[in-house]
Amino acid sequence: MKKKICIFDMDGLLIDSEKGMWFRNEEIALRELGYEYDNPFFRTLMGRPFIACKDELYGRYGNDFPLESFLSRIYELNEEQILNNGIELMPGVKEILTYLKNKNIECVVGTSTQKHLALKMLENLGILDYFTEVHSGTEVNNPKPAPDIFLLCLKGYKPQEAFVFEDSHNGIRAAVNAGIDVIVVEDAAPLTEEDYSDAYKVLHQIDEAIELI
Secondary structure: OOOOEEEEOOEOOOEOOHHHHHHHHHHHHHHHOOOOOOHHHHHOOOOOOHHHHHHHHHHHHOOOOOHHHHHHHHHHHHHHHHHOOOOOEOOOHHHHHHHHHHOOOEEEEEEOOOHHHHHHHHHHOOOHHHOOEEEEHHHOOOOOOOOHHHHHHOOOOOHHHEEEEEOOHHHHHHHHHHOOEEEEEOOOOOOOHHHHHHOOEEEOOHHHHHHOO
16 A cells, blocks of 8 residues: 555654763763663663653662652753754655655654654754654653554554654554554664564665655
8 A cells, every 4th residue: 555654753763862862961960960871771761751761760770769850951951952953863864854745745753752842853953844743752641662652643544554764662662553564764772573573674774765665
């Protein structure tokens, strides 16, 4: 069936905000609070909002971990970086979005990032106008790996008429749970054998998808 809509994750897929922003600011916030940063641990949380990871954070850092202070400081650091245009597009993003626009294939963002920050990042980087809608995990009851965010993004299209573009385990599982073909673009997030086997295609750079569509 011909694809009519493409749904994109944002962090680490469209925008270099995983390594360039989230990892950086997680480490700063933790060290300010007197904790050591554990990068492999935080990689396992990618694709989910932090508030949905509270059990894992308490398990790693103890029940007295100041979660609210940690989250508040990360969001503060992120917002400063975003307002100062301190992030960049991932390679190939403009190329794939331009191609889809020329083919009249609708593009939507489904991200775990707070909506006002997602809109600001997409606007600053000059790609907001490629998307008809931007949806945040705060708009649904269940975060990734639940399918809620991607089902919301479908906008009435059938799952068979869509592609999801993802780079994280939880995002891939959300797409699979929604019954949507998922194109995986490898980045910083650890993936499982199940992720690779469930992927419609695994790419090294997002504009390689032009040959698939």
